[in-house]
Amino acid sequence: MLKQLHNITTGNPKKLLKPIRWAVFANLANMFPFGCMAMAVAMLYAYYAKEQASLNIQGLWLAWGGMVLFLALVFIGELKSYRSIYRSGYASSAAGRANLAEHIRKLPLGFLMSKDPGELGHMMMSDFNQLENAVTNIPQLVSGALVPVLAFVALSFMDWQIAVAMFAGFPVSLLVLWGISGLERKLGARHARAKITAANRLQEYLLGMKIIKAYNLRGENFSRLGQAFYRYMNESIKLEGILGPFFLVAIAFIQTGLSLITMAGVYLLLGGEITVPLFALFLLAGTHVFDPLSVAILRLPAFRYDVMAGERIVSLLKEPVMAGEKEPPADHDIRLENVTFGYGRNTVLDNVSLEMKAGTLTAIVGPSGSGKSTLLRLIARFYDPQQGRVLFGGSDEREMDPEKLMQKISMVFQDVYLFADTITNNIRYGRENAVQEEIEAAAKEACCHDFIARLPQGYDTMVGEGGSTLSGGEKQRISIARAILKNVPVILLDEATSSLDPENELEVQKAISRLIQGRTVILIAHRLKTVVKADNIIVLDKGKVVEQGTHAALLSNNGLYARLWELQMKTGGWRISA
Numbered sequence: 001m002l003k004q005l006h007n008i009t010t011g012n013p014k015k016l017l018k019p020i021r022w023a024v025f026a027n028l029a030n031m032f033p034f035g036c037m038a039m040a041v042a043m044l045y046a047y048y049a050k051e052q053a054s055l056n057i058q059g060l061w062l063a064w065g066g067m068v069l070f071l072a073l074v075f076i077g078e079l080k081s082y083r084s085i086y087r088s089g090y091a092s093s094a095a096g097r098a099n100l101a102e103h104i105r106k107l108p109l110g111f112l113m114s115k116d117p118g119e120l121g122h123m124m125m126s127d128f129n130q131l132e133n134a135v136t137n138i139p140q141l142v143s144g145a146l147v148p149v150l151a152f153v154a155l156s157f158m159d160w161q162i163a164v165a166m167f168a169g170f171p172v173s174l175l176v177l178w179g180i181s182g183l184e185r186k187l188g189a190r191h192a193r194a195k196i197t198a199a200n201r202l203q204e205y206l207l208g209m210k211i212i213k214a215y216n217l218r219g220e221n222f223s224r225l226g227q228a229f230y231r232y233m234n235e236s237i238k239l240e241g242i243l244g245p246f247f248l249v250a251i252a253f254i255q256t257g258l259s260l261i262t263m264a265g266v267y268l269l270l271g272g273e274i275t276v277p278l279f280a281l282f283l284l285a286g287t288h289v290f291d292p293l294s295v296a297i298l299r300l301p302a303f304r305y306d307v308m309a310g311e312r313i314v315s316l317l318k319e320p321v322m323a324g325e326k327e328p329p330a331d332h333d334i335r336l337e338n339v340t341f342g343y344g345r346n347t348v349l350d351n352v353s354l355e356m357k358a359g360t361l362t363a364i365v366g367p368s369g370s371g372k373s374t375l376l377r378l379i380a381r382f383y384d385p386q387q388g389r390v391l392f393g394g395s396d397e398r399e400m401d402p403e404k405l406m407q408k409i410s411m412v413f414q415d416v417y418l419f420a421d422t423i424t425n426n427i428r429y430g431r432e433n434a435v436q437e438e439i440e441a442a443a444k445e446a447c448c449h450d451f452i453a454r455l456p457q458g459y460d461t462m463v464g465e466g467g468s469t470l471s472g473g474e475k476q477r478i479s480i481a482r483a484i485l486k487n488v489p490v491i492l493l494d495e496a497t498s499s500l501d502p503e504n505e506l507e508v509q510k511a512i513s514r515l516i517q518g519r520t521v522i523l524i525a526h527r528l529k530t531v532v533k534a535d536n537i538i539v540l541d542k543g544k545v546v547e548q549g550t551h552a553a554l555l556s557n558n559g560l561y562a563r564l565w566e567l568q569m570k571t572g573g574w575r576i577s578a
């Protein structure tokens with residue numbers, strides 16, 4: 001139970017103390033009105049059975065007053081419990097979601113890449129909703145467990161034989177619930193898996209809608225989605241259909257208590273061992289105790305299922321974040337020493353050693369898939385190498401705080417992502433405290449001020465998610481403005497002008513040349529004409545450095561670079577000069 005509470009609150013069970021305390025208070029108070037009622041029945045019986053000459057009116061008023069008082073306390077307890085349980089449920093989710101989002105940000109990119117994005121999204125929203133449900137079920141479960149125990153202890157003092165008869169079915173019921181817990185976990189896990197898969201397939205379907213329309217992939221052709229929905233349906237039916245009867249059996253055993261009270265009560269009454277009021281008290285207690293217990297048993301499967309969501313969240317929270325606390329040094333020389341790296345089993349970079357001097361422009365060229373982008377990702381410490389070291393200013397990046405390292409590096413990617421926010425805020429991601437004048441100055445340097453100014457809302461224009469309302473070149477220039485605003489000494493650049501029209505390409509090239517001035521630049525170049533003036537050109541092929549040097553030196557080498565150069569000259573695949 002403690003482990004479950006830990007999961008429900010994503011590691012902070014203290015949040016549940018207050019609502020549980022109020023639930024216990026309400027349940028204890030709830031015992032007293034029933035005691036007052038039993039007192040009133042005893043007084044009435046004494047008068048009508050002629051055991052007392054007159055009706056104890058004062059006693060009846062007292063019993064009635066007590067009943068009202070305790071019912072008021074029950075109301076207050078339940079109200080407080082209800083309010084605090086919902087508050088702590090939602091507060092726990094809100095804090096848990098923010099905490100998980102922050103944790104995910106610090107995880108190695110390699111771990112995140114191995115996860116389906118739909119799975120993380122599902123965990124963020126749906127799993128936390130399940131935890132909210134689990135939390136709100138706690139008062140019923142607490143009362144369901146507490147009331148029978150207290151009732152059994154209290155009633156045993158009055159007559160232990162009927163008390164035992166009343167709860168005779170209880171152990172069998174517990175045995176049934178315990179017996180199916182393993183099956184319940186197994187079916188619950190399969191159901192949750194099917195639900196996540198269906199969510200993933202749905203996301204894939206919506207994201208791939210352009211392709212589905214372009215290739216006329218109708219519903220039946222795109223069968224993965226349909227299959228996922230059917231599997232989810234089957235797992236839901238199995239979960240309910242297999243487990244439901246067991247829970248009904250458990251409730252039936254609890255309910256046998258009422259008939260056992262009647263049988264044992266009549267037997268003891270006839271034998272003169274108990275009085276009629278005591279018999280009536282047990283009958284009243286029976287209805288009072290069994291109802292909350294049955295409700296609790298009915299809620300138990302949903303509760304256990306919801307708690308499994310907490311287990312998934314806790315296991316993600318236990319994933320180790322990228323280590324390292326050191327500040328990066330002031331020096332910006334970058335060196336790779338015998339670096340070997342691969343995604344999974346395939347080696348992408350094989351024993352690579354390189355040096356990029358501070359303040360120089362290094363270009364990385366090579367055929368598609370040779371590992372150029374991977375090299376940049378290792379320098380930015382999105383991943384750590386499997387062998388060898390990446391040194392920043394002479395220190396191993398593995399010892400550095402990744403966030404502090406990123407304060408020294410700006411990256412301009414080929415595939416620019418803009419957030420569903422204003423243009424101003426999209427540029428401001430470069431430096432959070434930048435004022436409007438600084439944002440506009442950066443936009444001017446990045447050649448995007450003019451097109452922004454022409455938009456009806458200017459800098460306040462909302463950009464569609466992913467930047468969908470802007471052209472490729474416009475998005476590129478906004479991302480360069482972001483990097484200019486960040487104003488850091490090292491720029492990692494994935495040249496992305498190949499897919500642009502000549503006018504946009506010229507603007508982007510102008511923006512890039514302003515961005516890289518006076519900085520350490522490592523540039524992935526797809527067209528060799530742009531690297532002619534680079535201080536050093538590194539030629540990668542199949543994850544190895546096959547050549548390096550200046551443009552002139554590499555041409556005279558007559559190796560891969562010279563062949564690629566000749567090829568591009570022939571095809572005219574490049575259009576502008578550096």
Ligand SMILES: Nc1ncnc2c1ncn2[C@@H]1O[C@H](COP(=O)(O)OP(=O)(O)OP(=O)(O)O)[C@@H](O)[C@H]1O
Pocket residue numbers: 113343348366367368369370371372373374375
């Ligand atoms: N996240 C990833 N998971 C698995 N494999 C990957 C991943 N990213 C890249 N790869 C693989 O690693 C190899 C090198 O990829 P990389 O993107 O570094 O090459 P590149 O030289 O930049 O290619 P391009 O010029 O086409 O962009 C490729 O075979 C690619 O399929």
